[in-house]
Amino acid sequence: MTDTPRQNDGNGRRIGRRGLMLAGIQLGVVTTLALKLRSMQVEHAEQYRMLADGNSIKIRLLVPARGLIHDRNGIVIAGNEQNYRVTLTREEAGGEVEPVLRRLARLIPISDARMAELLDEFARRSAITPIVLADRLSWEQFSSIAVNAPALAGVTPESGLSRVYPRAGDLAHVLGYVGPVSDYDLSKIEDPDPVLMLPEFQLGKVGFEARMEDHLRGKAGQRRVEVNSAGREMRQLSRQEGEQGATVQMTIDARLQNYAAQRMGEESAAAVVMDVQTGDILTICSSPSFDPNKFVRGISSPDYKALMNHDHRPLADKTVQGVYPPGSTFKMVTLLAGLEAGVINAGSRFYCPGYTTAGGRRFHCWRKGGHGTVDAVTSLSHSCDVYYYELAQKVGIDRIAAMARKLGLGQRHDLPMSAVAEGIAPDRAWKQARHGQAWQVGDSLNASIGQGYVLASPLQLAVMTARIASGREIRPRLVRAIDGVQQPVPDFPVLDVNPAFLRVARLGMDEVMNSATGTARRSRIVREDWRMAGKTGTSQVRNITAAERARGVVSNDQLPWERRDHALFVCYAPYDAPRYAVSVVVEHGGGGSAVAAPVARDILLFALAGGLPPLDAVPGDQRDAMEERHNAMHLFTPEAPRLTRA
Structure with missing residues (x-):
């Protein structure tokens, strides 16, 4: 049965409307893509150029400040102090760390024994893991390294916080102490927090510091940095500070x-x-x-030997x-x-x-x-x-x-x-x-x-x-x-x-x-x-x-x-x-x-x-x-x- 002329006219109009709708959708998609491309190529061109340039944007974790410990009267018995340190990442040094260490030894003292320890540690650790070369540097030493940083591939001078116990031995046994994270520490943790891998991170080793670790540790922050083809940090793009650990008040006087x-x-x-x-x-x-x-x-x-050999x-x-x-x-x-x-x-x-x-x-x-x-x-x-x-x-x-x-x-x-x-x-x-x-x-x-x-x-x-x-x-x-x-x-x-x-x-x-x-x-x-x-x-x-x-x-x-x-x-x-x-x-x-x-x-x-x-x-x-x-x-x-x- 053939369609009447009126029916043919109606079908034609419906097809026309659908065609227009389809064309409109296609135009919208094309326009959106064009705008997105313009945004990427014009407005955010620099950012994406850096991303495309040899994976030159890196995310670095920031060590959170460890929580303070007070006595019952509010006196700080475990706090934090400024610490200047220097680290080296083998990957960023091009895989050869000994020449870098030799150059660094002209700026700060590194004994032959310490040099051997460091080389052994670099051989055992992942190439992307930063290793602490020295800490508690003076401001003069820290500044000298920072000035000479272009000649020290993979070396990063860092300023951070380190644990300090103002009352020294008074509370040593109850508080315990913190220290760098060891392989043994990591072996005891099924799914270690990534912050534990940071070279400057300090973990509760014994005593109250160890037992209250989850409260005192805090949460890591992060910063996005631009690095060049040699892996050297060029500039910081963004920074989000970590969350300091909890302040814990003890019953101790x-x-x-x-x-x-x-x-x-x-x-x-x-x-x-x-x-x-x-x-x-x-x-x-x-x-x-x-x-x-x-x-x-x-x-x-x-x-340490004197402490171990003491008869008391x-x-x-x-x-x-x-x-x-x-x-x-x-x-x-x-x-x-x-x-x-x-x-x-x-x-x-x-x-x-x-x-x-x-x-x-x-x-x-x-x-x-x-x-x-x-x-x-x-x-x-x-x-x-x-x-x-x-x-x-x-x-x-x-x-x-x-x-x-x-x-x-x-x-x-x-x-x-x-x-x-x-x-x-x-x-x-x-x-x-x-x-x-x-x-x-x-x-x-x-x-x-x-x-x-x-x-x-x-x-x-x-x-x-x-x-x-x-x-x-x-x-x-x-x-x-x-x-x-x-x-x-x-x-x-x-x-x-x-x-x-x-x-x-x-x-x-x-x-x-x-x-x-x-x-x-x-x-x-x-x-x-x-x-x-x-x-x-x-x-x-x-x-x-x-x-x-x-x-x-x-x-x-x-x-x-x-x-x-x-x-x-x-x-x-x-x-x-x-x-x-x-x-x-x-x-x-x-x-x-x-x-x-x-x-x-x-x-x-x-x-x-x-x-x-x-x-x-x-x-x-x-x-x-x-x-x-x-x-x-x-x-x-x-x-x-x-x-x-x-």
Whole structure:
């Protein structure tokens, strides 16, 4: 059937309209392409010419400023300082780096040994990875390299930030330090952040710096630069700064930490101060210490060897890594286990003739002639060993171990520090699993006085003391705020120990300090509003033979240092309204009452007073010695210069 003329006219008009529409679309596409080409060829010609010219636009990452670390009072304890360095990229040097290094050695000192190290590193690393040739250059050296840059292919002088620790050794163990990223560091990370590949990047190696790395690192920035055919940077096209890491405020009091470090002096020792209500650690100090700035800058072999060979182990953090037999500071644990088990009460008495016999062996009290008849309170104030030997046989090691764990011993506390030790609160199952042996009665007697298999760190002893003082399950914490946001203080649950039994332990600790026959009376605080409760401890590091006992036990001061007893002391104050708990361990220091107690008392007084301990807080015959000791100290003051945010 043929179309009518009218239908043919209509079809023609529709085809015409469609043709016009198609032509219009084609015209629009052509116009858009023309405009885009004009934009590329005219308006952005220079940019695209550079892009096409041998891939001459490069994106370089910018190292973010590391977050600052403050103490609880806002004092900077880990900051950043300006650092001038020079790097070399093998690819940009044309693959031959030794001639460039030789030319650079005319401007800055590069020893033959350093030259060999650098050549080896270039051989191992990717050709596109910049290698730091030297850092912490003087302005004169940095300027000289910049002026001669055209003759040093692949060399880039750079200005950046480097970590600095204003308090040096005071906080070395808790803060740790940063350092360049090593191959070993990268091997531990499954998908490393590209910023870790930058030669000037510093990574937290140990301690708080390492554990808080994700908060402190920040986010990298970037800049677009034009380079010529030789790879030399010609100009910067754009720059986007990175995001600085978070500012972290610790619970540490830098002034108290400084005092504790100086009070311990050259002893191989550790001190921990905890807030009894919040769990805040105000001081966690290991002595002797080291300067972490040396590790940031690259410690020399002689300096490192001296630290490694030192018999007081300055690199070890004795506060959390060191575990020691707690000695008589453990007696509160045994006493509370006996009270809770119902095998004794506060008035229960045992007779101490100076020893007890069990399993065919004689176990001696520290006092050769014995203490006579003692009850629960005087067993602590006199530190009678026989009382605890007898008690251990009645209560059993499993109950003692359970009480130790309730008080924070034998468990790893979650702190952002390196290698926090778990310690040992041994029981029957532990010995069978660890040594494949059955528990013996002698093991219980040794454990009851904090010897044998029992091990605790100074941190754990401070937690134990805080829990006894507060009656709550206090847990330690080191982070107070992140970027100004306060971290919540946990609502610590009530300790699962009868409050009446805790009062017996506190009374015994009070009499240790304040009764006429207390073992630490000389280290008491005489101000009643700061009345202190405490417990001495002395732990043996050698066996005393029967023959030695028969002829007389050799005193500590007549023994080589490494064979002397450890001195320990734990305390809290004020007695009626506890605020702070303190533990002190002095390795091979001798007696806890003579060595550790005075140190702990003075540190506790500094915390209570908020500054130097007032002389009227100690017994009158000790005031001249305290004043002389304080005059010899070089104490940190809050007026010291502070580093500002980068």
